[in-house]
Amino acid sequence: MYLAKIYVTLKPTVNDPQGLTVKGGLHTLGFDNIQSVRVGKYMEVRLAETNVSKAEQQVREMCDKLLANPVIEDFRFELEEITS
Amino acid sequence: MYLAKIYVTLKPTVNDPQGLTVKGGLHTLGFDNIQSVRVGKYMEVRLAETNVSKAEQQVREMCDKLLANPVIEDFRFELEEITS
Numbered sequence: 687m688y689l690a691k692i693y694v695t696l697k698p699t700v701n702d703p704q705g706l707t708v709k710g711g712l713h714t715l716g717f718d719n720i721q722s723v724r725v726g727k728y729m730e731v732r733l734a735e736t737n738v739s740k741a742e743q744q745v746r747e748m749c750d751k752l753l754a755n756p757v758i759e760d761f762r763f764e765l766e767e768i769t770s
Numbered sequence: 771m772y773l774a775k776i777y778v779t780l781k782p783t784v785n786d787p788q789g790l791t792v793k794g795g796l797h798t799l800g801f802d803n804i805q806s807v808r809v810g811k812y813m814e815v816r817l818a819e820t821n822v823s824k825a826e827q828q829v830r831e832m833c834d835k836l837l838a839n840p841v842i843e844d845f846r847f848e849l850e851e852i853t854s
Contacts, residue, residue: 708813
């Protein structure tokens with residue numbers, strides 16, 4: 687079994703209104719040395735798969751098809767074997 | 771300057787309807803060996819701060835006050851020095 691930790695982030699050129707709102711909120715709370723905030727998604731997917739390269743291929747396919755929007759988002763992931 | 775990479779996840783005992791929906795979507799797409807999906811948030815915050823322990827303290831405070839809901843969420847973060 688593998689645990690995939692998937693990070694989906696907006697491409698650097700894409701506007702991030704959610705990030706700007708969070709930045710504004712932090713400023714309001716008194717954190718005034720914040721330069722920028724970018725908000726992305728983090729997902730943990732547990733796969734019943736024993737072969738690491740198959741697991742990797744599947745996670746890549748999941749990201750391309752559903753988890754990330756390739757037009758505006760980038761993704762990266764890590765695979766961790768879990769023994770339970 | 772420091773870049774904080776912040777991961778906010780639901781506590782293990784908290785239901786994750788968004789994760790269940792994503793899991794359902796992946797099943798529909800033919801990924802049938804998925805055991806579970808948990809969805810969280812990933813944030814990148816750039817801090818104009820030169821002292822690493824001050825930066826750490828600030829990020830912890832931000833998470834406690836705004837970025838995570840301590841009742842239902844856990845957070846962890848990494849700090850990376852950026853030289854630009």
